[in-house]
Amino acid sequence: MSRRVEPIDSLDFFVTPPWATRALCEMLGAAGLITPGLGTVWEPAAGMGHMAAPLAEYFGEVWASDVHDYGVGLPTADFLIPGTGPRCPRRPDWVITNPPFRLGQAFVERAGQVAVEGCAMLVRTAFLEGVSRFQDLYRVRPPAFVWQFTERVPMHRGKLTATGSTATAYCWLVWVAGAEGTGFGWIPPCRKRLERASDYA
C-alpha cells in the first residue's frame, strides 16, 4: 500500500491540553488498569507531543509518532499503514491518542491489533453516535469504558492555549483486552488540580 500524502489542514491537528491526558491516566490507575511508572504506551498521532509528555508522567516508557513532521523531532509514521515509518520498538501495553475525527474508527481497530492491554481514544462525545459506527464498531467491539468529561476540554487547531473555550464535549473511550460490556463514568472536575503553568510555557 502506498502512503497517503495529505495537506496539513486536513490532518485534524487539534492540541490536547495536558490535564485531559492526566485525567485519563488517573482514571486508568483508579480502575487498576495501569501502575504509575510502569508499562509502555504508544501515542501514534502525537502532533507536537502534548499528549505524549503527560503520558511520560504515568508510564515507564512512551513512544510517540505522527504521520506529519511538526518539527519537534518525533518519528514520522502513518499509524494506519504499517511499515511506512519507524515502528514502536515492541508491542506497547497501551495505545493512547486523540485521533483525527474522520479516522477514529480505523485508529481504534488498528490500536486493538497493536496494543497488548488496551487502548484509549479521546474523542468528541458525538463520536458515540452513528448507526454505521454502532454496527461496525460498538456492536462488535464495545469499549470497556466511556469516561465523560464533566468540564469542557478546550482544543484548538494547531495551538495549545490556557484560556480557550469550546462548545464541544469530549470523552475518553477505553478498550481493555478481554473485557466485556461497557461501563460509563464521569470524569469529575479535575482541571484545576491537574493543570500546571509549565504546560503552557
Ligand SMILES: C[S@@+](CC[C@H](N)C(=O)[O-])C[C@H]1O[C@@H](n2cnc3c(N)ncnc32)[C@H](O)[C@@H]1O
Ligand atoms: C487531533 S490531533 C492530535 C494531536 C496530539 N495527539 C495532541 O493531542 O496534541 C490528530 C493528529 O493525528 C495526526 N494524524 C492524522 N492522520 C494520521 C495517521 N494516519 N497516522 C498518524 N497520525 C495521523 C495528525 O497529524 C494530528 O497530529
